[in-house]
Structures are given as C-alpha cells and as structure tokens.
Amino acid sequence: MEIEKFYYDNRIVKYFAYATIFWGIIGMLVGLLAALQLVWPALSFDLAYTTFGRIRPVHTNAVIFAFVGNGIFMGIYYSLQRLTKARMFSDMLSYIHFWGWQLIIVAAATTLVLGFTTSKEYAELEWPLDIAIAIIWVVFGWNMMGTIIKRRTGHIYVAIWFYIATFVTVAILHIVNSFAIPVTFWKSYSLYAGVQDALVQWWYGHNAVAFFLTTPYLGLMYYFLPKAANRPIYSYKLSIIHFWALIFLYIWAGPHHLLYSSLPDWTQALGVIFSIMLIAPSWGGMLNGLLTLRGAWDRVREDPILKFLVVAVTAYGLSTFEGPMMSLKSVNAITHFTDWTIAHVHIGALGWNGFMTFGIIYWLIPRIFDTKLYSKKLANTHFWLGTLGILFYAIPLYWGAVTQALMWKEFTADGFLKYPNFLETVTQIIPMYHARILGGTLYITGALLFVYNIFRTVKSGNFVKEEAAEAPAREKIGLKRQQGEGFHRWLERRPIQFMLLALLAILIGGVIEVVPTYLIKSNIPTISSVKPYTPLELEGRDIYIREGCYTCHSQMVRPFRSETERYGEYSKAGEFVYDHPFQWGSKRTGPDLSREGVVTGKMYKPASWHYNHMKDPRLVSPQSIMPAYPWLLTNDLDLSSIDKKIRVMQKLGVPYPEGFVDIAKDDLLKQADLIVENLRNGGVETQNNKEIVALIAYLHRLGADISKK
Amino acid sequence: MKIVSHYLQSIDGIAIYPIITLIIFLSMFIAITIWAMKISKKNIQDMKQIPFDDGLIKDENPNY
Numbered sequence: 001m002e003i004e005k006f007y008y009d010n011r012i013v014k015y016f017a018y019a020t021i022f023w024g025i026i027g028m029l030v031g032l033l034a035a036l037q038l039v040w041p042a043l044s045f046d047l048a049y050t051t052f053g054r055i056r057p058v059h060t061n062a063v064i065f066a067f068v069g070n071g072i073f074m075g076i077y078y079s080l081q082r083l084t085k086a087r088m089f090s091d092m093l094s095y096i097h098f099w100g101w102q103l104i105i106v107a108a109a110t111t112l113v114l115g116f117t118t119s120k121e122y123a124e125l126e127w128p129l130d131i132a133i134a135i136i137w138v139v140f141g142w143n144m145m146g147t148i149i150k151r152r153t154g155h156i157y158v159a160i161w162f163y164i165a166t167f168v169t170v171a172i173l174h175i176v177n178s179f180a181i182p183v184t185f186w187k188s189y190s191l192y193a194g195v196q197d198a199l200v201q202w203w204y205g206h207n208a209v210a211f212f213l214t215t216p217y218l219g220l221m222y223y224f225l226p227k228a229a230n231r232p233i234y235s236y237k238l239s240i241i242h243f244w245a246l247i248f249l250y251i252w253a254g255p256h257h258l259l260y261s262s263l264p265d266w267t268q269a270l271g272v273i274f275s276i277m278l279i280a281p282s283w284g285g286m287l288n289g290l291l292t293l294r295g296a297w298d299r300v301r302e303d304p305i306l307k308f309l310v311v312a313v314t315a316y317g318l319s320t321f322e323g324p325m326m327s328l329k330s331v332n333a334i335t336h337f338t339d340w341t342i343a344h345v346h347i348g349a350l351g352w353n354g355f356m357t358f359g360i361i362y363w364l365i366p367r368i369f370d371t372k373l374y375s376k377k378l379a380n381t382h383f384w385l386g387t388l389g390i391l392f393y394a395i396p397l398y399w400g401a402v403t404q405a406l407m408w409k410e411f412t413a414d415g416f417l418k419y420p421n422f423l424e425t426v427t428q429i430i431p432m433y434h435a436r437i438l439g440g441t442l443y444i445t446g447a448l449l450f451v452y453n454i455f456r457t458v459k460s461g462n463f464v465k466e467e468a469a470e471a472p473a474r475e476k477i478g479l480k481r482q483q484g485e486g487f488h489r490w491l492e493r494r495p496i497q498f499m500l501l502a503l504l505a506i507l508i509g510g511v512i513e514v515v516p517t518y519l520i521k522s523n524i525p526t527i528s529s530v531k532p533y534t535p536l537e538l539e540g541r542d543i544y545i546r547e548g549c550y551t552c553h554s555q556m557v558r559p560f561r562s563e564t565e566r567y568g569e570y571s572k573a574g575e576f577v578y579d580h581p582f583q584w585g586s587k588r589t590g591p592d593l594s595r596e597g598v599v600t601g602k603m604y605k606p607a608s609w610h611y612n613h614m615k616d617p618r619l620v621s622p623q624s625i626m627p628a629y630p631w632l633l634t635n636d637l638d639l640s641s642i643d644k645k646i647r648v649m650q651k652l653g654v655p656y657p658e659g660f661v662d663i664a665k666d667d668l669l670k671q672a673d674l675i676v677e678n679l680r681n682g683g684v685e686t687q688n689n690k691e692i693v694a695l696i697a698y699l700h701r702l703g704a705d706i707s708k709k
Numbered sequence: 710m711k712i713v714s715h716y717l718q719s720i721d722g723i724a725i726y727p728i729i730t731l732i733i734f735l736s737m738f739i740a741i742t743i744w745a746m747k748i749s750k751k752n753i754q755d756m757k758q759i760p761f762d763d764g765l766i767k768d769e770n771p772n773y
Contacts, residue, residue: 082763157759223760232757237745244741248734469764488744489752508733
C-alpha cells in the first residue's frame with residue numbers, strides 16, 4: 001500500500017491556543033469586576049457601559065464563547081488532524097474560522113457594552129451577529145467534516161463523535177433560538193413570546209451547556225487524557241454508551257430550568273426524570289476518565305497536567321450530579337433564583353472547562369514548540385491556587401444561597417414574613433460575596449502564573465509549524481456494509497451518515513420537546529384584562545432590556561406562600577402573551593418585579609421613588625447594591641423607531657388596532673405627560689421626553705393588568 | 710400554576726409525548742448497550758489505541 005507523507009497544521013492550533021489564553025484572562029477579569037460590583041456598586045462607575053447589567057453578559061459570553069469556544073477549536077484542530085491522520089481539509093477555511101470567530105467576539109463585547117442585547121441569556125447577541133455566528137459555525141463544520149471524509153484511518157475515534165454531535169446540535173440550537181424580527185440593525189423582537197419564548201430559550205440554554213460546554217470537552221477528554229496519562233481509555237465500550245445516552249438524553253432535559261414557573265406539571269416531571277437519568281451516562285464518563293489513570297496514580301502526584309485533568313473530570317462528575325439534584329422540585333424550590341445557580345455553573349466553568357483547558361494547553365504547547373514546560377513548580381502552584389480559588393468561590397455562595405432562600409421563606413409565629421424587606425436578605429450574605437471575590441482572585445492569580453509559564457515555554461522553544469507525518473492511504477472499501485461488519489462499524493466509516501444519525505437523535509428529542517411548546521402557544525388561557533403595552537411602556541421595556549435588568553430581577557412569582565406574601569398574586573401564563581422576549585430572569589439579586597405595577601400591592605412604589613432610586617439607589621435604600629442609572633434621567637428618549645416597533649409587534653400577532661401606528665407617538669407623549677405630572681406631584685421636575693419617564697411607565701404597568709377587574 | 714397545567718392537561722392526546730420519549734429512549738439505550746457489549750475484544754483494543762498512533766515521522770520531529 002502506498003505510504004503518503006503529509007503535514008499537520010500546528011499554526012492554527014497555536015492561534016486558537018493564544019486566543020483561548022487571551023480571552024480566558026479577559027473573561028475572568030470581567031467576571032471579577034462583576035463580583036466586585038456586587039459588593040461595591042460604585043465600581044459600576046455610574047456609566048451605562050460598565051454597569052453590572054451589561055458587564056455580566058459580557059462575562060458569561062466571553063467565558064463561554066471566547067474562552068471555552070477557542071479552547072474547543074484549539075483541541076479539535078490538534079486532535080482531529082492526528083486522529084484522522086490528515087491535515088485540516090482546507091487551510092483557508094481554518095483561518096476564516098479563526099479570524100471570523102475573533103471578530104465576532106470583539107463585536108459581541110462591543111455591542112453588549114453598548115446595550116444592544118436580546119436579553120436571552122447566553123444568546124444576548126443581536127441578529128446581525130447571530131447570522132455571522134451561523135456562517136462561521138458552518139465554516140468550522142465544513143472544515144471538520146471535510147477532514148473526516150479525507151481521513152487516512154478506517155475507524156472514527158469516539159472523540160470525533162462528540163465533535164460531530166457538537167457541530168450539528170449547536171447549529172440547530174442557535175438557529176431555532178435566534179428567530180426574531182429585526183426592528184433596526186441592532187434591535188429585534190423574539191419571534192416567540194412569554195411561556196413559549198421561555199421554553200425555547202431554556203431548551204437552548206440547557207443544551208448550550210450540554211453541547212458547547214460538555215460534549216466537545218468530553219471529546220477532548222477522550223483524546224487528551226489518554227495522551228497525557230500515556231495509557232488508553234479505561235473502557236471504550238463505556239465511551240460508546242456514554243456518547244449515545246448523552247446526546248439522546250440531554251436534549252430532552254431542558255424544561256427543568258423553569259420549574260415552578262408557569263409550565264405544565266408533566267413537562268416539569270419529564271424534565272426531572274430525564275435529568276436524573278442523565279447522571280448515569282455522565283458518571284459513566286467521569287469514571288471512564290478517572291479509571292484511565294488506574295495504576296498511574298503515582299504520576300498524578302508528580303505531574304501537574306494530570307492533576308488538572310483529574311480535578312476537571314471530578315468537577316464534571318460533581319456538576320452533573322448536582323444538576324439533576326437541582327431539578328428536583330423540592331431542591332429547586334430553594335436553589336432557584338439564588339446564588340446556588342452561580343456556584344453550580346462555576347464548578348463547571350472553573351473546574352471542568354477551566355482546568356481541562358489549562359491541562360490541555362500545558363500538555364500541548366511544549367509539544368508544538370518542541371520543548372519542555374518552563375516550570376513544573378509554577379504549574380503546580382497554579383494548580384493549587386486554582387483549586388483553592390474554586391473552593392473559595394463556590395462554598396460561600398452555596399452557603400449564602402441557602403441562607404438567603406431560607407430567609408425568603410421564613411415566617412414569624414404570627415404568620416408574617418420574618419424578613420419582609422428583600423434588602424435584608426441581601427445584606428446578610430454580603431460577606432459571602434467578599435469570599436467569592438477572594439476565590440475569583442486566587443483563580444485569576446493562578447491563571448496569570450499560567451500565562452507567564454506558557455510565555456516562557458514558548459520563548460524557550462522552536463515552533464513546529466508543520467509537523468511531518470506519514471500514513472498509508474485509506475483503503476477504498478466502498479459504501480456498502482462488508483461481510484461481518486457490524487452496523488456501527490459501518491456507520492463509523494461513513495461520517496456523513498453518522499452526522500445525520502446524530503442529528504436525527506437530537507431532532508427526535510427536540511421535536512418531541514418543541515411540539516408541546518407550539519401546542520402551549522395556542523392553549524395559553526387568555527386573560528381578557530391583559531392588553532398590549534402602550535408605546536411608552538414598550539419603549540420603557542426596551543430600556544429595561546438594554547440595561548440588563550433581568551440579570552438581577554426576575555418577573556416570575558412562584559406559587560409559594562412566601563412569594564405571594566412578599567410580591568403578590570403568583571404569575572399566570574396568560575400574562576406574558578405580549579412579552580417578546582420574556583423577562584422571567586434566572587437570578588434574584590434584587591426583588592422580583594412582576595407585581596411592581598399593582599397599585600394596591602406590596603411592591604408598588606410611586607413615580608418619584610423610582611426617579612430617585614434610578615438616580616442613586618442609596619438615596620432611598622442606603623444598603624442597596626444596585627448600580628445608579630443617572631443617565632436615564634438626562635437621556636432623551638429615542639422615538640425614531642417607535643412606528644417600526646409597533647409594526648413588528650403587529651406582525652408578531654400583538655393586537656394593536658389598525659392604524660395604531662399613526663397615533664402611536666401622540667399616545668406616547670400623552671402618557672408621558674401624565675407621568676411628568678405625577679412626578680411633579682412627588683416633587684420631581686422633568687420633561688416628557690426623558691428615558692426615565694418611559695421606564696417608570698413600564699414599571700408601573702408590570703403585573704397590573706390582572707388586578708384590573 | 711394549576712390554571713395552566715389544568716388547561717394543558719385538557720389538550721387531546723398530550724400524554725403521548727412523554728410516553729413516546731420514554732419508549733424511544735429505553736429501547737435505544739437497551740439496543741446500544743447490547744450492541745456495545747457484543748463488540749469483539751480485538752476491535753476494542755484497536756480502537757483504544759487510535760490516539761497513540763498519529764503517524765509522526767520520528768526523524769523529522771526529533772522530540773517524539
């Protein structure tokens with residue numbers, strides 16, 4: 001058989017490795033800033049661009065799509081070439097992919113800071129960027145599938161199965177969740193509303209965790225862990241079961257993110273059952289990783305790379321155990337909306353993704369630079385700083401979460417809320433926020449040592465841009481199944497069929513989950529008193545979205561006595577039918593706002609209170625950790641697209657009367673005058689064209705409809 | 710909440726969805742497990758070794 005000589009492209013691996021390191025540090029620093037702002041709100045600098053509501057999405061997007069994203073591509077471009085004994089399909093596609101992705105990251109960070117956001121968590125980017133992401137993702141998939149097709153090996157190793165599943169699933173999730181109608185270049189309204197929007201969003205949100213943060217990294221684990229330990233994976237059979245069980249199951253487990261909100265019980269129960277079943281394949285994967293090191297544990301003591309990988313795999317086991325637990329109704333009743341969620345995702349991000357990435361880069365950089373790691377000792381120090389960082393980050397937040405949840409739920413002997421003032425429950429856990437800052441700082445310090453160590457390693461080596469390899473050309477054995485060849489063996493040498501089958505697996509799950517969603521839309525009980533937002537309220541709502549209020553305030557009163565007592569009537573599905581997009585939120589750093597507009601309710605605040613509160617929250621609540629929004633008081637309301645907004649809403653099925661567009665502006669000004677009057681009565685002078693007026697209109701509308709009889 | 714779930718439960722045939730998912734998943738899981746158990750030892754050994762054979766030419770890449 002003819003032996004072919006070829007070269008692995010290490011330059012693209014190096015590029016992605018550098019991008020991973022660069023964005024990793026940026027993402028972590030922005031996270032640290034967000035953590036500091038939660039203790040010292042002055043660090044929002046009274047600037048729109050640097051308030052928590054805009055910084056937090058920058059942090060989450062940077063860590064997920066820039067740090068982990070580039071990490072995925074780095075690992076795939078390195079391992080895929082070697083597992084297929086082929087250079088990447090096209091160098092040009094490789095570099096379009098690389099530069100396209102970096103450009104998207106820069107544009108994402110810029111637009112998020114500027115307040116261009118859809119407010120759908122981890123999918124905040126506006127529609128032009130969504131399209132760019134889809135294009136670059138296809139470039140990546142094309143390059144990857146091309147490489148697999150022209151491979152010189154027969155069997156496709158299990159790591160690549162995970163890469164293929166990642167590619168197809170992320171594409172589908174991204175496209176389905178991003179459907180929206182543009183209003184302007186940087187503003188769009190979600191195609192879905194209320195309950196349906198929430199279902200689609202968390203179907204996406206959950207599976208983004210599964211197929212962006214988990215499956216590609218499992219693929220990397222199945223390649224880099226055996227390489228670093230220099231022994232094959234413990235059980236290949238287990239890895240096969242792990243793969244299929246995981247991709248079938250994950251996609252079904254979305255609805256558990258919305259427990260106790262306005263979802264039917266059976267969807268919740270289904271999500272919970274599948275979430276619990278998810279423990280089985282996840283732990284199978286974790287054990288497979290750990291058992292690979294059997295007989296090599298003495299090396300784990302010496303080798304910092306193995307240490308990182310072991311803690312990463314353990315963190316994977318921890319979060320995949322914790323996740324299903326959190327989906328149990330009784331546990332979720334406590335953990336949802338608290339810092340538990342934040343701690344949980346950081347076990348995943350800092351432990352699983354972070355440590356896996358560090359381990360891989362420590363292993364990979366010396367190899368492509370033909371040298372040794374500059375300092376093992378420094379890497380060990382990094383390991384310990386990182387591990388302590390994770391513990392100091394997560395444990396205080398777990399503690400704070402339970403403390404706060406119990407305070408929310410505590411009643412006095414007379415049957416009143418023991419802590420009726422929400423702020424009390426925040427002040428109580430501020431020390432835990434301090435500890436979190438310490439944890440984050442330790443972790444980042446470790447990461448900076450890592451950067452230095454890698455820098456010195458790079459300096460000491462010679463980059464091997466093209467790595468020579470040779471392999472026999474792949475035998476041409478035709479498309480048909482050979483005699484004695486099992487179905488899966490056959491499938492493994494037919495990557496396109498494999499991709500289609502994986503696609504089918506996730507589609508079945510997706511369709512079965514999405515069909516009831518569509519049924520829900522036509523089956524939401526309409527509430528006759530629920531009316532579309534007025535033009536002024538709509539503008540106010542867009543400001544609410546722009547400032548990222550949903551990052552700290554939920555709009556979802558759960559049917560618990562402790563919640564109805566604190567906030568008022570629990571939320572009904574029919575109240576959200578005009579909410580494009582929904583604003584339920586996922587974390588309560590501040591109180592729920594869904595009954596803010598009920599005049600007789602406990603949450604109602606007069607217009608002048610809101611005015612002063614936005615000017616500086618500490619004027620009205622001295623211990624508040626909310627940032628100030630002084631620009632809302634001075635900014636003129638941008639009315640240039642109100643006509644377009646109404647038209648888009650009409651297109652989405654919001655029943656504004658015919659010809660409403662023509663009177664929208666007048667209607668807006670009329671309502672604004674009323675609010676200005678209202679403010680004047682409260683001792684505040686302002687004009688009817690200020691942003692604050694619109695925001696107050698929106699806040700005073702929240703949840704008010706069903707209280708009108 | 711009861712309002713919503715009550716309303717949804719009244720949709721005709723809604724219960725079929727969770728039942729379908731359960732049946733598909735269980736049969737798939739059983740089929741894959743049986744199939745995985747049946748793979749021959751030799752094949753498994755071959756597949757396990759894939760990451761260790763990347764075809765590098767030793768003379769041209771001295772450190773390996």
